[in-house]
Amino acid sequence: MTGPASARGARDPQAYVRNNREMWERWTPLKAASAQYDLDGFRSGGSRMRALERTEVGDVRGRSLLHLQCHVGVDTLSWARLGARVTGVDFSAEGVATARSLAADIDPSAVFVEADVLTLPDHLDGVFDIVYTSHGVLGWLPDLRRWAEVVAHFTAPGGFVYVFESHPAAWMLDNQVAEPELRLRYSYFGEPEPLAFEYRSPIAVPGRQVPGMEYAWGHSLGEIVSALAAAGMRVEFLHEWPFVAWPMVPFMTQDEDGWWRLPDGLPQMPLSFSLRAAKPPAEPPT
Numbered sequence: 001m002t003g004p005a006s007a008r009g010a011r012d013p014q015a016y017v018r019n020n021r022e023m024w025e026r027w028t029p030l031k032a033a034s035a036q037y038d039l040d041g042f043r044s045g046g047s048r049m050r051a052l053e054r055t056e057v058g059d060v061r062g063r064s065l066l067h068l069q070c071h072v073g074v075d076t077l078s079w080a081r082l083g084a085r086v087t088g089v090d091f092s093a094e095g096v097a098t099a100r101s102l103a104a105d106i107d108p109s110a111v112f113v114e115a116d117v118l119t120l121p122d123h124l125d126g127v128f129d130i131v132y133t134s135h136g137v138l139g140w141l142p143d144l145r146r147w148a149e150v151v152a153h154f155t156a157p158g159g160f161v162y163v164f165e166s167h168p169a170a171w172m173l174d175n176q177v178a179e180p181e182l183r184l185r186y187s188y189f190g191e192p193e194p195l196a197f198e199y200r201s202p203i204a205v206p207g208r209q210v211p212g213m214e215y216a217w218g219h220s221l222g223e224i225v226s227a228l229a230a231a232g233m234r235v236e237f238l239h240e241w242p243f244v245a246w247p248m249v250p251f252m253t254q255d256e257d258g259w260w261r262l263p264d265g266l267p268q269m270p271l272s273f274s275l276r277a278a279k280p281p282a283e284p285p286t
Contacts, residue, residue, distance in 0.1 A: 016194055016215040017140075019215060020215055022212075023210075024094070026210050028092055032094075043105050043106065048075065049075060050258065053274070061082070061084070062083060063130055065085065065129065066086075067079070068120075068150075069137040069140065070089060071090055071095050072098040073112060076112075077102055077103060077107060079132070081107070087128070088110070088112045088113070089114075089117060090113075091115065093114055117147060120150050124154070127156035128159060131155050133164075135165065139171070140217075148228045148230065148233070149231050151228065159278070160236065160278040165273060167269075167271055167273050168224075170270065171186055177250070180266060186218065188220055190219060194215040195215065196214070197213065197215075198213055199212055199214055221238075224275070229277075233278065234277060234280060237274075239273060239274045240272075240273045241259075242262070242268045243272060244259065245259070
């Protein structure tokens with residue numbers, strides 16, 4: 001990945017989304033075949049859901065769970081192996097096809113829908129006990145208020161949304177610095193136009209050349225919480241963590257639980273957060 005720049009010229013946000021979708025269509029088959037993803041190993045058994053997320057979400061046995069921006073469905077099907085009745089959504093046709101192939105071997109009752117999250121009510125019916133989203137997905141969305149409205153739309157009364165995401169403060173760090181030094185590069189509050197990144201290859205397959213542009217939108221923590229509140233969701237907790245699911249800067253180290261942390265000697269800062277927000281129960285009939 002080369003350094004970013006603000007995308008130049010006013011464009012319809014959906015033009016950037018279409019560009020991102022095209023990149024994911026090229027990346028996904030390479031990622032799915034990589035040793036890092038190890039989909040054959042996943043087929044053989046086990047859940048890849050981290051203990052912290054399992055604890056904060058709670059027992060999912062017999063509960064319906066909607067996973068937004070599910071990629072190839074590994075996390076979705078990990079929840080299925082823990083007892084949830086799962087539906088996954090992704091805008092990539094390649095991602096959904098891979099997820100359906102996995103589901104055929106793991107849980108044929110799992111449903112995967114190809115759709116942009118922001119237009120999901122046009123493609124999916126029903127409500128769910130749990131709406132789940134995590135690990136580097138909100139930056140792909142140009143309209144967080146619409147995202148929160150979709151979340152509320154699909155959350156059953158008395159149900160909740162659970163978000164585990166990289167912290168907006170961590171996205172300020174310069175990810176081109178090789179030495180252990182914290183250097184700020186990006187605005188915490190985002191920009192009117194998305195940041196543009198030039199990629200040469202996906203992280204999971206660094207040897208494969210897949211050049212192209214990726215566009216990402218910054219969202220502050222206040223924006224995320226306020227969007228959910230405006231959509232009628234009640235925040236139950238917001239936890240900030242000094243670790244993240246992947247190495248956001250090159251000098252991070254991985255702990256025994258699989259999380260990536262800043263090395264000793266550097267000031268500690270929030271790298272991820274978890275948030276749970278509930279939809280109020282339906283009012284009893286009078």
